[in-house]
Every structure is written in C-alpha cells, then in structure tokens.
Amino acid sequence: MPLDVYDKLMMLAKRRGFIYPSFEIYGGSAGFYDYGPLGSRLKENIENLWRKFYILKDNCIEISTPTITLYEVLKASGHVEEFTDLTVDCKKCKQSFKLEEIIKENISIEKAIKNNEITCPKCKSKLKNPYPVNLMFSTKIGIGQGRDAFLRPETAQGIFIDFHLLYRYKREKLPFGVIQIGKGYRNEVSPRQGIIRLREFSMAEAEIFFDPKDKNHSNFNSFKDKELYLYDNEKEKKYSLEKAVNDKIINNQALAYYMYLTQEFLISAGVDLKKFRFRKHAENELAHYAEECWDAELYSERFGWIECVGIADRSAYDLNSHIKKSGTDMYATRKYDKPKIVEIKKIIPKMAELGPLFKKKAGEIKIILENMEVKRLDKILVKIDGKTIEIPEKCYSIVEKKEKQTGEKFVPHVIEPSYGIDRILYCILEHNYIEKRKKDEDYRILKLNPIISPIKVGVLPLINDNRLYKIAKEIDFLLRDSGIETYYDDKGTIGRRYARMDEVGTPFCITVDHDSIEDDSVTIRYRDSAKQDRIKINEIKNILKEKIMN
RNA sequence: GCGGAUAUGAUCUAGGGGUUAUGAUAUUAGCUUCCCAAGCUAAUUGCCCGGGUUCAAAUCCCGGUAUCCGCACCA
Numbered sequence: 375m376p377l378d379v380y381d382k383l384m385m386l387a388k389r390r391g392f393i394y395p396s397f398e399i400y401g402g403s404a405g406f407y408d409y410g411p412l413g414s415r416l417k418e419n420i421e422n423l424w425r426k427f428y429i430l431k432d433n434c435i436e437i438s439t440p441t442i443t444l445y446e447v448l449k450a451s452g453h454v455e456e457f458t459d460l461t462v463d464c465k466k467c468k469q470s471f472k473l474e475e476i477i478k479e480n481i482s483i484e485k486a487i488k489n490n491e492i493t494c495p496k497c498k499s500k501l502k503n504p505y506p507v508n509l510m511f512s513t514k515i516g517i518g519q520g521r522d523a524f525l526r527p528e529t530a531q532g533i534f535i536d537f538h539l540l541y542r543y544k545r546e547k548l549p550f551g552v553i554q555i556g557k558g559y560r561n562e563v564s565p566r567q568g569i570i571r572l573r574e575f576s577m578a579e580a581e582i583f584f585d586p587k588d589k590n591h592s593n594f595n596s597f598k599d600k601e602l603y604l605y606d607n608e609k610e611k612k613y614s615l616e617k618a619v620n621d622k623i624i625n626n627q628a629l630a631y632y633m634y635l636t637q638e639f640l641i642s643a644g645v646d647l648k649k650f651r652f653r654k655h656a657e658n659e660l661a662h663y664a665e666e667c668w669d670a671e672l673y674s675e676r677f678g679w680i681e682c683v684g685i686a687d688r689s690a691y692d693l694n695s696h697i698k699k700s701g702t703d704m705y706a707t708r709k710y711d712k713p714k715i716v717e718i719k720k721i722i723p724k725m726a727e728l729g730p731l732f733k734k735k736a737g738e739i740k741i742i743l744e745n746m747e748v749k750r751l752d753k754i755l756v757k758i759d760g761k762t763i764e765i766p767e768k769c770y771s772i773v774e775k776k777e778k779q780t781g782e783k784f785v786p787h788v789i790e791p792s793y794g795i796d797r798i799l800y801c802i803l804e805h806n807y808i809e810k811r812k813k814d815e816d817y818r819i820l821k822l823n824p825i826i827s828p829i830k831v832g833v834l835p836l837i838n839d840n841r842l843y844k845i846a847k848e849i850d851f852l853l854r855d856s857g858i859e860t861y862y863d864d865k866g867t868i869g870r871r872y873a874r875m876d877e878v879g880t881p882f883c884i885t886v887d888h889d890s891i892e893d894d895s896v897t898i899r900y901r902d903s904a905k906q907d908r909i910k911i912n913e914i915k916n917i918l919k920e921k922i923m924n
Numbered sequence: 925g926c927g928g929a930u931a932u933g934a935u936c937u938a939g940g941g942g943u944u945a946u947g948a949u950a951u952u953a954g955c956u957u958c959c960c961a962a963g964c965u966a967a968u969u970g971c972c973c974g975g976g977u978u979c980a981a982a983u984c985c986c987g988g989u990a991u992c993c994g995c996a997c998c999a
Contacts, residue, residue, distance in 0.1 A: 388949080390936060400972060401989045509998080563925070563997050571999080669999085681999055735979070794999085815961065836958055865952090869960035876960090885951085887958060897959075 380676040381683070383807055384568060386818060390878050391804070392416065393569060402566045405565030405573035406885075412878055415859065417576065417620035417799055420643055421555050424793065424824060427639045434551035435540070439532025441557050442513060445522035450699035451531050451692055453510060453524075456662045462659065467876060469908055479650075509560045511573075529844045530790060533581045537704050537786075541583075548706055548786060549628070551582040555795075565679050570677055580630065585708060585788040589626035591894035597634050605651040605671075623654075625666050629687055632791045636670050636683050643798065644823040645807040653681075663691045672801035682797040690785040697785065701741045709781040719774050721754070727769040739765065760845040802826070805881070810843035820879030821902055824922045831918055832883040834877040836868055839888075841862035844885040849911060851897070856915050858922070876901055882921065 387393040395402045409417055428434040430560045449456050510527050515522035526532065533540075533552045544550040555578045565571040598616040605611070606624065615634055618624040624633065633652055641647060655667040663686070670683035693763035697704045728736045742756050754765045808819040824830060833850040836844035843864055848864040861880065863871050868885065875883055885897040885906075896914065909917060 384933065395990085399991095402991095404990070546929095560998085562999095564999095566991085659999095711947080748936080817961080834959095838955095838957080867957070867960080867962070869962080871961090872959080873961045885959065889958090899959080906959075 378676050379804055379807060380568065380674070381801055382809070383820075386820075386877065387806075389534040389804070392878075396507050401912055405562055405571065407569050407572065412828040413799075415539075416426055416807050416822075416826060417795060419826040419828065420795060420799055420802070421576075421578060423643055424555070424639060424795075425553075427595075427635055428551065428580050429554045432551055432580075432583075432635060434553045435543070436555075437533065437536065437540070438552045438554060439529070439536070439874075440555065440904060441507050441526050441559070441684060442515065442523050443526040443531060444515070445524065446699065447535055447696075448510065448524050448527070450695045451534070452662050452695065453527055453531075463719055464748055476685075483615070498712060507563070511559050527560050528558050528792070529554040529556050529577055529579045530692070530792070533579070534788075535696055537583070537693060537696075538702055541704075541706060546707065549582055549584045551580050553578065553580045555579075565582060567608070567677055569796050570674075570680060574795055578630075578793040578795055580715050580791045582632065582789045582791075584628060585706070586784065586787040589628045589787065589789075591628045591631040594627040594631050597631065600634055602630070602633055602637060603647070603652045607653065607656070620815055624668070625687060626784075628669070629666065629685060630687050632789060633670075636791055636793075639754055640672070640683075640748065640798070642823065643826055644802045644806055644821075645672060645798075649772060649801070649805055650681070651885070653679070659687070663688050665689045665691075672798070672805070674804055680801065681794075682801060683793045685789070685791045688788045688790050690787050692788065693785050693905050698738065698741065701737070705783040706786045707781040707783055708816055710779065713778050713780045715778055717774060719772055722771050722773055724769055724771065731766070731769065732763075813913050816875075817873065819876045821903065822879035822881070827879045828859065829875070829880040830859050830882065830922055831861075832871065832880050833862045834868065834883055834885050835864045836885050836887040838864070841891055842886045842888070845890055845911075846884075849884060849886065849914060853915060853918070856919075858915070858918055872899065872904075882918060890911065 384393065387410075390394075390412060392413035394408040394410055396406035396408050396902055397403050398915060421557065426592075429436060431862040435464045489803070502637070511525040513525065515523050533554055536552075540550070540552055541548075551733055556576070557574055558577050559574050561572055562573055565573055589821040594615065599614050601612045601614055602624075603610060604613050604618065613621075613623060615624075615627075615630045624630045637650070637652075640650060649672055651671050652668050653671050655664070655669065660667055665687045667686040669681040670684045670685070674680050679818060695706050696702065723740045725736065725740065726740060727918070731740055739756055755923050756763050756765055756768065801827040803820065806823075808817070808821055810817045831853060833846050833853070837848040846862065853860045861875065863874070866888050877899075881901045883901075885899060887897065890896050891910070894907050894911045896911055898909050898914070898917070901913050
C-alpha cells in the first residue's frame with residue numbers, strides 16, 4: 375500500500391523533531407504524543423498567533439487555572455453526568471446503549487449486572503459486558519480521605535467559576551472576553567488517529583460574556599461585508615457576515631464575528647482556504663451545554679473533514695449551574711437610566727422547616743427560592759437534580775415590599791470559540807506539505823507561514839573556509855540576539871543544507887560566500903521559490919523582520 | 925471495546941530454528957566542492973515486549989502493546 379500524506383508527514387515529523395510517540399521505549403500508549411524541539415516551537419508560535427487575535431484584536435483578557443479540577447465544579451457543569459456512563463453493546467442490533475437508560479426502574483445498576491438482567495430495548499436479547507464510557511480522568515487531591523477531582527476535560531470551567539472576579543476586574547461592563555490556553559484531558563475510548571485525537575491535548579478557549587439582550591459586537595460593522603465559508607451539510611457557500619445574520623443562518627452578530635475572527639486566524643496560521651469550511655451542528659449533535667454551534671473544519675486527506683474549532687453559544691447554561699450549585703452571585707447588572715421604585719413579592723425561606731425536610735438539599739433550595747420570581751400564589755415548584763419538587767407552604771413566607779432598583783440582574787450569556795491546537799497544528803502541516811521530484815529524488819518542502827515557522831532563517835557558509843565561518847557565526851548571533859530563531863549549518867554541500875531547511879519549513883536562508891568578505895553582502899534565498907537576492911549584512915535584520923511579520 | 929492484518933537500525937527494506945542479520949537512504953567525522961540532497965573514505969544505530977517449545981528462537985507457539993482496516997464509541 376502506498377504511503378499517504380499522513381504517513382509521510384508523521385515520518386518527517388518524527389525524523390526531524392516535530393512529533394514523537396510518547397513513552398515509546400516502553401511500548402507507547404495510544405493518544406499521547408510528545409512535541410519535539412521543532413514541534414514545541416511550532417505549537418508555541420501558533421498559540422502566540424492566536425493570542426494576537428484574541429488579546430490584541432479582540433481585547434480579551436487571559437487567565438490560567440489548574441488542570442486538576444474539583445469534583446464539584448464538573449458536577450455542576452454537567453460533565454460528571456455527561457461523561458461517565460456504563461455502556462453496553464447489542465451485537466445483534468449493532469447498537470450501544472447507556473445502561474441506566476435501559477434497565478428496569480427500582481433496580482440498581484450493580485444488581486442488574488449481577489443478575490444478568492440487561493435486555494436490549496430493541497430486540498430483547500440479553501446483553502452482557504457493560505463497560506464504562508468515562509471520558510474524564512479522575513484523581514484525588516491529598517492522601518487518604520482526599521477530595522475527588524478530575525483532570526479537566528475543557529479549560530472553560532476555570533473561566534466560568536472565576537466570572538464574578540473577572541466581571542469586577544472589567545469594572546462590571548459587558549461584553550468582555552476571557553481566554554485560556556492549556557491542556558485538557560479526555561480518556562478517549564479508542565484514540566487511533568495520531569495527533570487528531572489525543573487523550574491529553576492543548577486547547578485555546580475564549581469565553582465571551584454578553585448581555586443576552588444584546589448579542590451584537592462592536593467590531594461587527596467593520597467586517598460585515600467580509601465573507602464566511604459556510605457549509606450547510608449539502609454544499610459550500612460564501613456569505614457575508616451581514617447576510618448570514620440577516621438571513622438567520624447565524625443566530626447573532628457576535629457568533630458571526632467570532633467565526634470571522636477564527637477564519638482569519640486559521641488563514642494567517644497557514645490553513646489552505648480550499649480545505650476550510652464552517653459547518654453548523656444539527657440539533658442532535660449539540661453538546662449538553664450548547665444552543666447553537668458552528669465548527670470550523672479543516673480537510674485532511676486521510677481523515678476527511680476534521681473539526682478543529684467549535685464556536686458555540688453556550689447561553690447562560692454554565693453560569694446558571696454554578697450560581698445554583700455554589701450560591702455565588704454571578705449575575706451581571708443592567709443599569710436603568712433612572713432608578714425604579716417597584717413593589718415586589720419575595721419568598722423568605724423558613725430554614726427551620728426546610729432543613730429537617732430536605733436535609734442536604736435545603737441549602738440549594740434556599741438559593742433557588744430567594745431568587746425566584748413570585749407570580750401566582752398557588753404552588754411553589756423547585757427543580758433539583760432533574761426532579762421537580764413541590765415546596766410545602768409552611769416552609770416559606772411571602773413578603774411584599776417596596777424596593778428601589780437601580781438596575782436588573784441577569785445571567786450573562788456566553789459565546790465560546792474553542793480551538794484544538796493539536797488538530798490545527800496537524801492540518802497546517804498537512805496543508806503546507808509539498809512534495810516534488812528534484813533530480814529523480816523526492817523533495818519535500820513545508821511551506822509554513824514565516825510567522826509560525828520554528829526556525830526563521832538558516833545561516834550557511836557556502837563552503838568550508840574559516841573566514842566564511844566567522845562571518846556566518848557573527849550573523850547568526852546577531853539575528854538570534856534580536857529575537858529571530860536561526861539555524862547555523864556548515865556541514866555538507868549547500869544543496870543538502872537548503873534541502874534540510876526546506877523540509878522543516880524554514881522560510882529563508884542566508885548564505886555567506888567569498889564576496890561577503892569583500893563587500894559585506896550575502897545571499898538571501900527564499901524557500902518557496904528557491905530564488906535568491908543579494909543584500910547587505912547590516913540590512914539582514916530589518917529585511918527578515920519585515921518578511922516574518924507579513 | 926469487538927473482529928481481521930501487521931511489527932527487522934532514525935527511514936524504507938532483504939532474509940530467516942544454528943558462526944559476524946541484507947541493502948539503500950539518513951546521521952557523524954574527514955577529503956572534495958563558489959549556490960540547490962553530487963563524489964570518495966570511514967564510523968554509528970536494529971530483529972516490539974513478556975512467557976513457552978527447543979541443545980539453540982529474530983525465526984515456531986501463546987499472551988501483551990502499538991499501528992493499519994472494518995464495527996462500535998467520541999468531537
């Protein structure tokens with residue numbers, strides 16, 4: 375079988391220090407890869423380019439929170455329920471089921487397994503060997519009776535649970551965006567696609583907090599005529615931001631704007647526009663927290679369209695959950711022009727009654743009651759852990775009073791662009807991998823955008839001559855000293871050295887020859903065209919800086 | 925997780941129950957070389973892991989791991 379691009383690329387990546395399989399000397403483990411010297415630089419360059427888009431262009435703030443996350447956080451966010459389920463396969467119907475959905479009521483999962491009482495809801499045959507689909511890695515904080523925790527499946531929760539602090543930091547004004555770049559962990563059932571599906575992976579996430587009544591974006595008008603590459607599950611089509619929002623293809627300005635920002639980022643990072651598109655999630659595809667979601671997909675020859683960025687409208691889901699579970703005030707305020715005097719009815723919980731009746735859940739119920747709008751005076755219903763409970767009348771009293779209100783409280787909505795850095799990195803490599811024949815030999819070039827190339831310039835003395843070495847080494851030091859990554863190489867023929875640089879995506883080479891001794895000039899050679907120019911040594915730095923920034 | 929296939933230096937590969945495991949590429953050192961993987965000389969690196977059969981296993985058998993292809997799962 376001939377090698378495909380993936381094979382060739384992964385071979386190159388391993389040989390030249392981009393990507394290595396992790397733990398290889400002990401047999402390796404699926405879903406883990408090391409970034410080698412060049413891979414680490416490339417990844418960091420991609421992340422820093424991303425920061426430019428979010429911190430500089432969009433004025434977001436960045437935070438950094440632990441990867442080990444307390445059980446309670448992920449319980450509140452819904453991840454505990456959503457990520458751990460016993461699953462069982464029916465060989466006849468070739469379908470999988472979540473165990474808790476198909477066993478009879480009143481029978482515990484343990485009992486059902488023990489007594490072999492699991493039946494397929496379709497064909498009624500007995501099912502065996504349930505296995506847990508637990509996508510979170512669990513751990514404990516502290517020894518002995520430690521607290522339960524998980525390695526985070528996304529960086530987003532770290533941002534949500536700091537919302538009240540960040541809202542104050544931003545002087546209580548919406549909208550604002552918070553970003554975090556870091557590792558996330560998912561114990562994938564079967565990671566078999568190299569760096570595309572990792573168990574430990576890097577993500578860059580932004581959470582933009584909005585007033586739900588105003589999901590417009592201040593940058594929208596500047597870009598409203600720009601075009602987005604959309605795909606409606608049938609065909610690809612270009613829409614301007616404005617038209618997409620007006621035609622309700624995209625729900626709001628903010629979502630459309632962040633899609634545009636994503637598109638721009640990916641293009642500057644070196645993604646091939648022909649292998650790029652946005653696809654809207656169908657209703658049944660949406661994650662448990664999402665209201666609307668667009669994926670930026672990148673095309674790979676082996677894997678087809680890969681979801682590399684998800685831009686989701688998470689509405690108020692997460693903040694609501696954390697308000698409810700933690701009792702923290704995570705509301706934002708919409709100020710009135712003039713303060714209002716209003717008569718309000720408020721529920722005052724009677725804890726003396728609530729406590730004995732509901733025990734552990736009483737605290738949570740108290741918070742819900744206090745924040746409840748009292749409309750009619752019939753029943754007070756509270757939804758907790760998915761069940762609706764009626765609160766008896768003796769547990770609360772209702773008071774009417776006048777209050778001066780300066781504004782109204784609301785839970786902000788969140789738009790979340792979430793980027794899989796490793797997937798993007800792979801696609802960039804694949805999109806920029808060029809293979810040619812040169813003198814009957816395979817010739818490989820990585821046409822990486824200079825801004826993300828791990829090495830910006832190769833510094834090469836043309837031939838074996840100490841005078842040339844000396845000049846080349848001075849240039850090499852000068853460039854590194856001014857922040858340009860270089861690679862000095864004086865071994866072998868010049869052609870071989872150019873080839874080596876081309877293969878790892880170095881966009882420029884500076885070659886020092888005998889004329890350099892006489893007139894302080896060198897050759898600059900361009901990777902993509904193999905063309906050369908003659909430039910002065912004292913111009914190198916500025917010329918390179920300019921070319922790298924473009 | 926289930927079924928099938930595969931596993932030899934960094935890469936591609938030949939071979940194969942018994943002395944020193946093949947070739948190419950790459951890499952390193954030297955010679956040569958004034959602009960695109962040239963040439964010459966030398967050097968470096970290997971039978972996936974564990975167990976069994978055998979006087980002897982890289983080779984045969986079993987198990988594990990990884991990779992690939994289906995199925996399932998997942999984003």
